[in-house]
Amino acid sequence: MQQIVVDKFDLQILDALQRRGNATNSALGEEIHLSPSQISRRISRMEQGGIIASYAALLDPAAIGLDVSAFAQVTLERHGESRSDAFERAVAALPEVVACFSVSGDADYVMHIVAPDLVAFSNVMMKRIMRLPGLTHLKTNIALKTVKQTSVLPLDHIMHAPQPRRRMQFASA
Amino acid sequence: MQQIVVDKFDLQILDALQRRGNATNSALGEEIHLSPSQISRRISRMEQGGIIASYAALLDPAAIGLDVSAFAQVTLERHGESRSDAFERAVAALPEVVACFSVSGDADYVMHIVAPDLVAFSNVMMKRIMRLPGLTHLKTNIALKTVKQTSVLPLDHIMHAPQPRRRMQFASA
DNA sequence: GCTGAAAACCCTTTGGT
């Protein structure tokens, strides 16, 4: 990972773009008191540097008829890596699975699943998830209400970043 | 919720915009075999209709130093609505909490929390989450690996949508 | 070397056919 340095202005741009990815450079310039050229240059630098990964249109799940959201905790058979690899590839290919993390604790994975209704959700679980290779235990919680869901990541820590701590190092050569 | 009708082309546009929110109308037009004007009109219709909620720049968490992701299951004291309201408002105000859903099952809420490192994460949990009003039980799982995380919602169900079932209705007046 | 103004290019959108 290349060290790309960002300043106060870059952080303001990132904050704005996380909320309004389609903001114009002129509008951003007004807000942040920078010329459109600067905004343009800074944005492409952060795109190139891998800080901005992509742009996306965010859809309203309810408006497209995705009324069911659920969380599944999955445990796999204790086998080698091949099992989990197969599982992870299978999960990644399911469009209904919008997030999946391997976790510490009782379960091996937690995943977020969306579906149009309970019938469809049940189908996804029965026909897709439960047939995934090596699955031994499964616990699902249906979401009753979305309290908060955002793609906006916090940036506060970047300004107040602690100086890198000095450590001993081993002479490598 | 107003019924806004989408066709095959609209779905193609939505699919593309979910992945590349900054695609130009001309580029989309080439892909979908529609004129830029059509694309433009269809997009504004879907924005107006509330299908497209917003646009966002998606950042790479690792690139901005957010290395810890965790899931918390929270149980609240059995009190009236006021408790959960206060809790939900507090949660919504925490930038580290990127998602929170109330759920069926053992816990009342599941939430997704991000932090720069374990120290910072611990601080968020101790100083912010655990002090939220009315919290009685808390279980956290640290994410070891992100298997999948996407803002792309499935659209397949829209085409194959079942015809609305006829039902009896009560004469309301 | 970096900044900002301006120009050129491209995209978008609207109105007419």
Added chain:
DNA sequence: ACCAAAGGGTTTTCAGC
């Protein structure tokens, strides 16, 4: 539904600091 024209937006260049 398409096309054309007008109105903006973005980006690059160039002059100045």
